[in-house]
Every structure is written in structure tokens, then in C-alpha cells.
Amino acid sequence: MNYKTETANGTTKVELSGRFTFGDHSSFRKLIEEIRPHGSDTYVLDVAGVEFIDSAGLGMLLLARDEGEKTNTSVVIRGAQGQVKRMLEVARFDTLFKLED
């Protein structure tokens, strides 16, 4: 998994790409550490470029949500497609996150 971050007007946008699976532990940790100090109101996780996610990847998205809760930051998942969209639906992530197209 690779990512790019961008912060503007209190929103941190993270573009994720590639495969997001259990082996992406350390890159995900780096990502969280990178965006934490931004102090944004909203994290937008743009997953349009993610082609595959497994349950560990879903777990990491939940972790991002927990991080957000600590600082009252809302987390939005944007642009899920194909397999990723299907996984988010199966796991009922619509009840946990704001999902955007």
C-alpha cells in the first residue's frame, strides 16, 4: 500500500493506493503518525486507488477511526470501488464511517 497526504482548510486528505492487506502494518503506522499532528477536523481516506483490501486492512481503517475519535476528528472513506466497496458493504462499514462516492 502506498499513500499521499494533503492538508487544507482543516481537512487531511489521504490517497491510498495498491493492495491494503495484513502486511501493510508499518506503512499504516507511519501514515497515522504523519497525519496525527495535523490537528484536522476531518480525515478523508480516499481509497479509489485501492484495488484490494482484506479484513486486516479493514481493521486498520477502524484504527484510523479510533484515532480520530480521540481528537474529535471525523473520518470519511471516499471512492471505494470493486472489491473494496464489496468488503466495506459486507462489514457494514456504512454504520461506522461516513462513506462517500
Place this chain on the structure above:
Amino acid sequence: MTAGKESRTAHSVAIAQSLAQSDIDALLASSSLWDAPDRVSVKSVTGQTPEDFSHNRRFSVCFLPSGVGREWLGSLTRLDCDTFVECSSEIDFADLAPLIPTNGGRSHALSVCMSTRSAYHLPVARKFVTALRHRGLIAEKIAATVEMAVQEAFANSLIHGNLELDTSGHLSMDSFTELGEETKRRLASSKHGARVILLTARRKKNGHIVITVNDQGNGFTPPSDSCSTAVAGRKTTFGRGLPLIKSLCHSVSFSRSGRSIELQFDQDKADLLTTSDIFVSELDGNKDQVPDTDIRNPQNATILIADDTMLSREIIASYLRSDGFTNLVFAKDGEDALDQVKIHNPDLIILDIIMPKLDGYGVCKAIRANPDYAETPIIAQTALEENEGRTRIFDDGATDLILKPLNKAELIARTRIHLENRLLVKQLQAYQERTRSELTMARDMQENLNPTPENYRGTGIDYGLRISATFQMSSELGGDMWGLMPIDEHRLGVYIVDFAGHGLGAALNTFRLHSLIWSDQLHDREPGEYLENLNRHLKGLLPIGQYATMLYGIIDRVESKFTYASAACTSPVLGNSLTGQARYLDGSGVPLGVVRNARYETREVPFTGANFLLLYSDALIETTLDDGQFLSEEKLLSMLRETIVESKSEIDLAAQIADQFMDRAPAQLADDFTIVSLQSTPIPCAI
């Protein structure tokens, strides 16, 4: 095979060159692979990368290097081989041995065995599923589902099984960080990191595909089925795997005290690949060859008459005999009819609808369900008033209908027509069979136009280049070709060609052009002038309306430049081997064979010790991938960049891009696929 005292089973083994001979010998001599290694004779072939092994050679097993990397993972789709094993002195296969079952054991259509340390960082589940897809073992439409399930089972076995990591309960960021550190430690330890993970797949008779994932952890007690399959909820972050797997498979079961999980997938047989995939065609052998001598003449045809009343059978038989049909067989009820079909494989069936045990509808359905009899004509007999039945019998697969009471002339006329059709179809099939084998020969010849891995690697080394290439022909013959032309000790010519269309015509054109290229020894001309000359010759040879795209270029190691000319070739990519940054070069120009006096511009770009060059045919950017889209220009550049940045050591760029492409492309490509990379090596050897 007769198991005489001296008889040994011969096996070809593909071996990664980097492996130590002592490790290879130890693995071959152990009983990890075969029950009785002393009864096996081994012929080994080594290769620096999977590119080096011939497409046409079949291997019993492939030894992956210790610490398998992405390039060797690619061997799953590149080699005609069913068993892939990481060879390392640290690994103990224990109760998973022998990996290749001998007599009596269930043989696997694919098995992959590697250490946890290697597997953890690789997209094993994805490549495994791609390999199954390419072998025609799973249908394209269920591939995505299978991949999700295998990924979960694989992650579970690695993390909970082999690494014994506990990820249950609510994870905080701190415990997540701690988990990451612990994962690293355990991967490095030989207790956990060297444990083996084994993935196998086989196809059951009913068409179901069975995939197992086996680990060497402590095992666990599988939760009872009362455990809900609801995946939602957020109590645990990582424990969603099993319910998810269950929701994706036909069935899930455990063995080896929870250290093996078996997933079964149902799939529509009709959706399986039936085409000439290289692996499948080998498996099927000559099974479906059509004997084209059996019904040269309709009168020799075998006709089955299925009717429960003896009188009816006799009447039909006497009508048919009077017209010269003497090869008659009979069935007295529905079940008998099916038995007779199996025994005699008739060329035509005359079927009564109302029969005991199994009626005509049931017989029709049963016959059509078997692909062997899909084309057998069935004439159903029915009474005029059964209007509903007439529609139904066609739905169930009857070819034609004949009204009772039977009219002799009509019966004979219909019988003749259907037998003649049948005869034509059979002859056509036999013809196609012959053409197919000739096509296979032509394919081999065409593949031989391209340089062999040994050849291009060696040539590359002479010029301080690491060259990699992947070529996959479309389902029929194609029009792609590439090659290298050494000019002098510091200049190397390279070309890539794509003839419009594919099939026999395109293939013949590649032969034409190949001989033109190699008969003309003036390769050191400016590329533009070279293409102009080639175009003039080719224009004279090519029928109107046929054309080719081509790029010809010269890498000059002394002047550190790449000069080239392009005849509407795909835009070559020039990039930096260290940063992965790359850009497209201008590929514009008139295709070859269109106008006689076409002009080609010679273009020049710097090409230094830090550069790479990527050439490819349009199949790379014009194949619909699993997301329903083509690989965009931008996406190809980012794929290159990420591949270079993520790799820790020197890689074969073309092979890596091809592997990623194959993961997402349909198993049967509509057009030839060629990709070639030329990467400057850090220290040019020859100059």
C-alpha cells in the same frame, strides 16, 4: 508405470540459480518431496529468473530461492509446473511431506510451499489465484471471490498459526504498534519465521475447486457453527476473517487440529475455460480427438430407438432398415436409453416422450448435461395434441420433433437431414483439430523469432544492460516480435514490431519482416533511415491494407544516448532506475507498409548509467483489466515507479510489470503481449 525394482520415475526440476548445491541435494534426497526419493531420477534445469525456463517444458517441481521475492512468485504463472517449493536448510516440512504424492495420494493441480518469512511480504493469495485462473481451474467470474477467501485464510494461517500472534480483542494504536514490532521479531526468528505455509488446489469430479491452506502453528479449535456468520460489529479489529471466509465459500472445514483449512468453491462448469491454454491443453491430451472415419456415410450411423412399446420400436426400425440404416440399437425405457447412449454413443436418437422410469424430457436433459453428447441430434416423437409438451421438449434439448402416428417418408427425411448435419459438424471438428495442431507448430516457430532469455541476457551483459522480456501469444497466432541487433562493441540495436491483427496472416507477416531485418546487414544506419529502407522493402511484400508498427533504436554506451525512430509504435518509456521517475518518448510516425516513401524522423535522448527503457506492445495498454478499464498512461508510470521504489535489489523490470499485468488481465489475451526492458547496470561491463 510398472514398478519394477530398477524403475525410477523421471522428474524435471526447475531450480533457482542462487541456491546452494548442498541445499538442493538435501531437499532432493529428503522425503519432503517424494515418498521414496531413491526411486526418483531427477533432471534439473537452473535459471537466474523464471524467464529462463522454456514455456514448452513441463516440470514436476520448481525450487524457489530461499527468501522468495516477487520475481520468483511470478513463476506460478510462467512455468508449466504444479509444485513450487522454497528451498532452504531452515525449513522442516514435517507432516506436510511428501509434497508430491506418489501412487494413491491425491495429486494437486497446484501447490505452493514457502516459509512464513518469505510469504509474509508477498501477495501470495493473489498470485495463487491468478495461476489457477490461467490454468483454467477456476472461472474468471469467481476469481475475485476466491481471492478474498484465500487471502483471509492465508493471513489467518500466517499470523495466528505460524507467527502465533494474538490479534483478538480491541486494538488500540499502542497495541497495534507493539504487534508490529512483535511481528518483525517473530519473522526474524527461526522458530516462527521458518515455519512453512502450504497452499494447495485441486479440482473435484463435480467441478468444485478445493483450496487448502496449511500452517505449522499450534493449531486451534475451530469455533462451532453456532458462531454467527455476521461480519459486522467492531468488537475486534482483526477477527473478522473466518465469518468472511464462510460467507465466500461453498463450504469450509478444518483438519490437522485446525492447522489446515479447506475451502470449497462451487462454479458453473460452463464458465470454465475451454480454450487452448498451454497448461490445460497438455492436461487434456488427445482425449477429445474426433475420429473422422466413423460416419463417412450416414448409412453407417448408429441410431438409438427409445420407445416403451415393442411394436413402435419395430415399426421405426423397419422404416429405417428399408432405407439402408442397419446399425440400430434399442431402449425400452428412459433409464435404459441413458445406458444405451453411454454404451453406443449413437449418432442420432429417436426418442419417445412418454416412457416408464424416466420420461423423454428427463432423458433429453440428462443427455444434454453431458458435454460429450451436447451435439447428438435427438428427434422426439409426440402426438399432435400435446401442445405444451412440444414446447417443453425443445426447451429440454430435443433437436427436432416428429408427429405420431409416424409417417415413413417424414421419418426418413428427418433422420437423413440430422445425420448429414451431424456428419458435417464432425468433419468440421476434425478439420479444426488438424488446424489446431498445425497452429501450435506455427506458434512455436513464431516464438522462436524472439531472442531466448540466455541470448538477450548475455547480449545485455556485453553492453552493460540488464535486459528482461515477457512474451505471451494471444489465443491464436499473433503479430508481435522483438529482437536485439549488436552493431559494434558499444552500440546495440533493438526493435519491437506489432503487425495489425492476429491470426495466420499477421504471423506470416512477422516471418516476412524477420527475414528482411536479418538479411539486411546495415543496422548501423540512422534509425530513421533504417525504417525508411525497411518500409520500402516491406511495402513491396505486404498485401494492401496490411501494416505494422515498429520501433527501431540504438543504445550507444559511449555517447550515452538512445537514438530511435518509430513507425506508430507505442510510446517507449524512458526512466531513472534509482528514483523510478519515468516519461513517455514520442512514438509517432507512419506505420510500416502504408506508403512507399514514408519518412521517419530519428530522435535522440540521453541514456546514461542510471536509465532504463521500456518497450511494449499495445496489449499492455489496450486490454480491459479487472476494473473494467485499460491501463492508463499515468497508471503505467506509477506502476513502474512503485515497482522500482519498492524493490530492494535489482529487478527485471519487464517481468515485474508483466506479472502485475497478468494478475489483472483475463487469462486469454485477445492480442499478443510483449514487454521488454533494458536497464543500465550500475557498472557497465564491456566499456
